Amino acid sequence: MKRHAQTKEEAFVRAAHDLVAREGFAGAKVAAVARACGVSAGSLYSYFGSRDELLAHVFRRAAGRELAAVRGAVDAAPAHPGARLEAFADTFTQRALRGRRLAWSLLFEPVSPVVEHERLVYRREYAQLCEGVIRDGVAAGLFAPQNTAVAASAAIGAISEALVGRLSPEMSQKPEVPDEQLVAEIRGFCLRALGCAPS
Known part of the structure; x- marks a missing residue:
């Protein structure tokens, strides 16, 4: 019975995640999630107390995967703080550029306070990861002396802001620069902002 319940719960989460990736959190309505699972809308509430609870679960899973990928890349990079940054x-x-709709939803889409709380949790996780890299760079004399917590938040804010237009579902114009150049420009900006010449 417990395994069956876990399987049903997982099906709801997967269906909601797929809807968010295609249509954003606004498109992940209870009826749509239930329809994707082939059940009645009411049955979803046997597993989740509210739509917000389901979407918070979806956010944690999706954001957790993204954070794990970034952390893995930082850990796998050479020990040089510049390379890790x-x-x-x-x-x-x-x-973010590979999964534009999902990235927009995780970073920018207006959401309920319940989901926004999860967003803030993961922003702190990213900030702590980035701060560790910056702190090592400052200690090694490779980055300028600075408040590493503020610098980490500013760097993440700059990266996110540079992506807003590219990720927006409303964007219809051809981008001014290709994705590869955008990645390089963001990387270079972060290094210069911290007082390190881009490689």
């Missing part, structure tokens, strides 16, 4: 910026940017 490049891995952070490049992986964050490249994954």
Whole structure:
């Protein structure tokens, strides 16, 4: 019985995730999720207390995967702080560009306070990861002396802001620069902002 319940819960989460990836959180209505699972809308509430609870679960899963990918890239990069910062910026940017609709939803789409709380949790996780890289760079004399917590938040804010127009579902114009150049420009900006010449 418990395994069956876990299987049903997983099916709801997968269906909601697929809807968010295609249509954003706004498109992940209870009726649409239930329809994708071939059940009645009411049955979803046997597993989740509310739509917000389901979407918060979806956010945690999707954002957790993205964070794990960025952390993995940073850990796999050479020990040089500049290389680790490049891995952070490049992986964050490249994954966002590959999954534009999902990235928009995770980063920018207006959401309920319940889901926004999850967003803030993951922003802190990214900031802590980035701060560790910057702190090592400052200690090694490779980055300018600075408040590493503020610098990490500013770097992540710059990366996100540079992606807004490219990720927006409303964007219909051809981008001014190709994706590869955008990745390089964001990387270079982060390195210069921290006082390190791009490689």
